[in-house]
Amino acid sequence: MKNPILVPELRDLLNKKKYKIIKSFLDENHEKEIAEYLGLLSPNEIWKILELVEIYRRTTIFSFLDMDVQVAMVSGDQRKNIAELLIQMSHDDRADLFQHLEKEIADKLLLLLPTKERADVIKLSSYKESTAGAIMTTDYxxxxxxxxxxxxxxxxxxxxxxxxxxxxxxxxxxxxxxxxxxxxxxxxxxxxxxxxxxxxxxxxxxxxxxxxxxxxxxxxxxxxxxxxxxxxxxxxxxxxxxxxxxxxxxxxxxxxxxxKLMAISGGVEEKPYLEIPTYVHFKKRVFWVIILGIMGIFTGFIIQSFQGILDKLIILSFYMPLLNSAGGNTGSQSASVVIRSLALNELYPKDFFKVIRKEFVISAMLCISLGLITYFRVVFFSGDISPEFNINTIATLIASALCIQVIWSTVFGAMIPIIVTKLKLDPAVISSPLLSTCVDMGGITIYFTVAKLVLGF
Amino acid sequence: MKNPILVPELRDLLNKKKYKIIKSFLDENHEKEIAEYLGLLSPNEIWKILELVEIYRRTTIFSFLDMDVQVAMVSGDQRKNIAELLIQMSHDDRADLFQHLEKEIADKLLLLLPTKERADVIKLSSYKESTAGAIMTTDYxxxxxxxxxxxxxxxxxxxxxxxxxxxxxxxxxxxxxxxxxxxxxxxxxxxxxxxxxxxxxxxxxxxxxxxxxxxxxxxxxxxxxxxxxxxxxxxxxxxxxxxxxxxxxxxxxxxxxxxKLMAISGGVEEKPYLEIPTYVHFKKRVFWVIILGIMGIFTGFIIQSFQGILDKLIILSFYMPLLNSAGGNTGSQSASVVIRSLALNELYPKDFFKVIRKEFVISAMLCISLGLITYFRVVFFSGDISPEFNINTIATLIASALCIQVIWSTVFGAMIPIIVTKLKLDPAVISSPLLSTCVDMGGITIYFTVAKLVLGF
Missing domain, CATH: 3.10.580.10 (CBS-domain)
Known part of the structure; x- marks a missing residue:
């Protein structure tokens, strides 16, 4: 049922004043599709085409246009049908449009509106962002x-x-x-x-x-x-x-x-990816990259403080990435399950200890499987190590540290969102990378402390 | 406007046959709220209360009950009003209910339905899960x-x-x-x-x-x-x-x-967190924990292959967590932005090179800030290192490796979802932990290779 007319053709028809053909195109398509075609024309051309349809449909098509096109259309030369269109618009869409206009233009357009409509725009624009008032409409x-x-x-x-x-x-x-x-x-x-x-x-x-x-x-x-x-x-x-x-x-x-979960800050942009300037992409990402980078440097200090063990037993460094990723993965899993359950009101802060108990059992099950694999990897593929150490002892130590890390990360990942909720904050503020970095710090400390204890340094 | 009646009271009223009070409770509340109260009673009690309201409202209340309550109610003793209720139900809800019943019970109930309704249940149940057919209703x-x-x-x-x-x-x-x-x-x-x-x-x-x-x-x-x-x-x-x-x-x-993003497999459960058995939670998480654990072990092999450098320069191990987390974070950021843009049809596989170019610039900006911090950290807080190395050389080497890692991770994170989409797969299959583990492997290789080249081993 789609009309195969294309944008250059539409422009051509407009120049040749072939309004009948344009009208049949307008009749045969949904308002949203018409808006998609028109969005590629200039504001002047769009106005000319919109004049061919009656006011209700014109307003619907206008409302389906992208916000920047709408803004461009009402910001140019004043046209006699702007007022008619603004009066007819759905009240929430209209208030939204006014909030995207430059103050000067908004003031000028407000004067075109009858008193009642003007008051409505002002009222709807007065509600704080993200409230029910800010998204409601008054034309009920x-x-x-x-x-x-x-x-x-x-x-x-x-x-x-x-x-x-x-x-x-x-x-x-x-x-x-x-x-x-x-x-x-x-x-x-x-x-x-x-x-x-x-x-x-x-x-x-x-x-x-x-x-x-x-x-x-x-x-x-x-x-x-x-x-x-x-x-x-x-x-x-x-x-x-x-x-x-x-x-x-x-x-x-x-x-x-x-x-937020992926450590991108500053709210969602309205424009598509390729149209967002590079520095805006950068700005949205750099905050957490720096914060997490500094935390990573602190993790480095922790390792540095255990340099004595590492010097003697370089093999321990081979398992640091495994330890970190196992901690990050299991922590992110439990955190995301708990965040979702809290958001859906399936779980409340009062369930804290029930959740901890459940996550403890789950993580114990997870660490048994992972611990065994690690143990065998250490025993069979470690090559030569210093003769003063027994490979079985080292394998046991690494596997045990991994188990403690998995349990601590899983339980920590589940606890944090509940605590944050209890503090009346949005649990989604804890991004997955932040959580991973936190459990890394704990994990490295656990790892070398276990090594110290087992090897008796 | 809420009636303060509570579940035990409701049960008490039912036992005392005070139907008038129950009726006024039913009249004053929304069907969904009534369903919430009733859900806590036994199937028999619910049936008794439902008999007090007329069939349309009864059906609405019934449809708001949790699926397991609905199943229990129709699985018990056959009641004469089951057929009436099933005929009246919204066709999609009814088909959904039948799919949750044991085959034997479903067959028995199907026989209670008139031919047309029976055919409708069978037709609606025949569509594959997640298709439009499977969620549509036929009572239009x-x-x-x-x-x-x-x-x-x-x-x-x-x-x-x-x-x-x-x-x-x-x-x-x-x-x-x-x-x-x-x-x-x-x-x-x-x-x-x-x-x-x-x-x-x-x-x-x-x-x-x-x-x-x-x-x-x-x-x-x-x-x-x-x-x-x-x-x-x-x-x-x-x-x-x-x-x-x-x-x-x-x-x-x-x-x-x-x-999926958090590496939890097997689809979303219908029940709330605390009601899902522990082994089901375990089952949904263990797959990726093991796969990623094995990949982490491989990362260990890569480190092991560079043991010679590490033995001489243990300081390199202090920065491995920073390198891994910076790579994981920037990679997850770019991947999530691209996955979302692909899902919203703001971005297409044909934009591949535009995306790569953009991400390259963004990551270059990110790595300059992070690289400088790292450089100063190495120069000022490294303590004594072996005199055969110059601390500035080592700082430059670590900071450069970090920069290469950030750029590679960011670009890789953006590339993979586009490639996966091009292969007609769902880009959401790439979980954030999987991506982190992949960039870790690359990052460690980059790190030690740069060290080898700079220090001339």
């Missing part, structure tokens, strides 16, 4: 509880085109307090004369404007909602978050957790 | 393109309670081929006498039953859909995937990627 549909289903359906028909969703409608009292909601399914199933208050659901699921966006979205997810109402300090309905915005938040939080 | 609403809006609205009213969603309705031709769709919003906005074919949208977004579930869900996300139609090999409409199932898939894929 409201019903009167005294109205009949028939009357409500008529009034919904009138406002439908300008609302983000009409599949959930909200019922408020005279103080704008949220008292219930009605789904469109329920409304069309109701008898015409039934009153809204008799068909509305009152066991409301809602969030507060200052709630964390992730917490709000979690409700949409758990209750399978199309939209979640958001209330303010006075329990007044302030806005709604819709299912599609919920998915965007989930993706964004996922990307953030992923970057 | 269909319209006839020759009908008027008025007639369609009437017919939708009749079927509404048994459909997963009526907010999107699909239009098929006489061969069941998908020809268009109408949103409920559009339907109630249409003039009563308008025909469906005149109001339906024909630029359809759809997926195929055999498509990967993630690919299908990506469409719901990109086009902000409430539901996505799924077609079979003959372009016939087979089912739909709804927005709430899309969120579940996103969460599941996220969890899987997260576990």
């Amino acid at each position: 549909a409201v019903l009167n509880e005294e109205d009949t289903a028939e009357k409500s359906l008529k009034s919904i028909r009138k406002v439908a085109p300008s609302k983000e969703t009409i599949y959930y409608m909200y019922v408020t009292d005279s103080q704008s307090k949220l008292v219930g909601f009605v789904s469109l399914r329920r409304l069309i199933l109701a008898r015409p004369k039934q009153k809204i208050k008799d068909i509305m659901k009152t066991e409301m699921i809602f969030a507060h404007v200052d709630d964390d966006q992730e917490q709000a979205v979690r409700q949409i997810e758990e209750y399978d909602l199309i939209a979640l109402p958001i209330i303010d300090d006075n329990n007044r309905l302030s806005g709604i978050i819709t299912h599609d915005d919920a998915i965007d938040v989930i993706r964004q939080e996922e990307a953030e957790d992923f970057e | 609403a269909v319209l006839n393109e020759e009908d008027t809006a008025e007639k369609s609205l009437k017919s939708i009213r009749k079927v509404a309670p048994s459909k997963e969603t009526i907010y999107y309705m699909y239009v098929t031709d006489s061969q069941s081929k998908l020809v268009g769709f109408v949103s409920l919003r559009r339907l109630i906005l249409a003039r009563p006498k308008q025909k469906i074919k005149d109001i339906m949208k024909t630029e359809m977004i759809f997926a195929h039953v055999d498509d990967d579930q993630e690919q299908a869900v990506r469409q719901i996300e990109e086009y902000d859909l409430i539901a996505l139609p799924i077609i079979d090999d003959n372009n016939r409409l087979s089912g739909i995937i709804t927005h709430d199932d899309a969120i579940d898939v996103i969460r599941q894929e996220e969890a899987e990627d997260f576990e």
Whole structure:
């Protein structure tokens, strides 16, 4: 069903004023696809094409354009249809656009808006980032509880085109307090004369404007909602978050957790990889590379302090990478399992000792398998060592140190996220490399201390 | 608005047959919350309480119960309302339940279903896991393109309670081929006498039953859909995937990627952490711990082969952990950025050389900062070293080896996911520990080779 028209052709058609063909292209494609084609044209060309479609569809196409294209389009010469488009836009998308504009341009455009719309943009822009208020939209549909289903359906028909969703409608009292909601399914199933208050659901699921966006979205997810109402300090309905915005938040939080976990700082960029300047990539990575580098240098000091043993028994240095990687791997595994369980509310800080006990047993099982392999490797492939040492003793010492390292790393990896959560911090701040470096320091100390004890230095 | 009733009280009320109070509890709470309370009672008790609510709500509550509770409830003594409940269930939830039942019980329950429902369960269970077919539901609403809006609205009213969603309705031709769709919003906005074919949208977004579930869900996300139609090999409409199932898939894929990244194998478990048996936790972690352990042993062999240098210059061993962690960290950073960009279709294998060039510059910037710190650390804090070596030479050698390691690791970390994608594999198979271990092996070789060259052994 795809129209094979391409961007240069579109430009050509525009120059030759072949509007009929452009119109048929616009008719045959989804708004998102049209936006993908248009995004490659100049702002002026996009405006010309958008003028060919009616306002509702024009606004939808506009909203699907990338943010930088939207900004370029409203930042240029003022066009008479900018106001119309801004009034028609979904309220959350509009507030988002204004937050991406230069102050001067934003102020100029605000003046084009009617008072009510202007206040709406200012209100929606006032909420702190990552709160439910910052992602909600104010173009929801409201019903009167005294109205009949028939009357409500008529009034919904009138406002439908300008609302983000009409599949959930909200019922408020005279103080704008949220008292219930009605789904469109329920409304069309109701008898015409039934009153809204008799068909509305009152066991409301809602969030507060200052709630964390992730917490709000979690409700949409758990209750399978199309939209979640958001209330303010006075329990007044302030806005709604819709299912599609919920998915965007989930993706964004996922990307953030992923970057934090890999020791990349500074939040997720909006642009694609190749468009992000090299120094921005550098800036996002350098912080942790330096911190972890300095910690690595400290690990070096620990080794240096055991130089005496190393001088006598160089073989110990062959197993340092194994020790470090085994510690890092098992620690990252337990940490990631625990972080996820905490995030999903499957686990709470009160379960601390249960988790430790469980991880202890798991790590004991892991270290037996790994310890045996290591023991045999040491005994059979070590070549000549100084005759003052017995190879079996050394193999036992290395395998035991490895076992202690695996157990300590696994338990440490599981403990830290619980402690961090208990301190009311986000467990995702502990990146996997940070954890590995911490267990390395402990591991090296364990390793040489065991060596010292066993060999009696 | 929450009712403070608790589980023991609920059980007590049930024993005392105080059904009125239980009913008011059921009336005042959301189906999901009721399911949370009921989940703690015995199957028999749950059945008794469910009998107090009408069938649609009963089914919703039942579907919110945990899968093992659902299984226990239908596996016990046959109850006369099981069939009614199974017929009423959302088709995808029902197919899911059947797949969790023991074969014997599933066969017995299938016999309770009317032929059409039985065929539906068998059909939905036949799709391969992780495909669009496996997560779709078949209880969608269909319209006839020759009908008027008025007639369609009437017919939708009749079927509404048994459909997963009526907010999107699909239009098929006489061969069941998908020809268009109408949103409920559009339907109630249409003039009563308008025909469906005149109001339906024909630029359809759809997926195929055999498509990967993630690919299908990506469409719901990109086009902000409430539901996505799924077609079979003959372009016939087979089912739909709804927005709430899309969120579940996103969460599941996220969890899987997260576990793979942390070297945990075998897929995500359905149960919470503490309920998963210890040996299952062990099983999911041991594979990679052993593989990576064996690789760590090989790294040991590489060090062993350079024993001559180490014997003379033990100081080199102090910097091995720094070298390994710097390599692991920078490699994980670049790999994770590239994996994400590939997943989001922001980057394609054809960009290979652009990525390499960019990562080369980023890593050069990273290694300058890290190299300088290391140089000064070596020069100022090394204590006495053998007089045959110059400390500046050694510092330069260690810092240079570190720089080469950082550059190689960063570029390698970026290359591997692109190559894996080019080979049509999932780039998430490269876990962060696997990557670290690979760059470790290279890093140690680089380190000692540089030392050999500089010191002229």
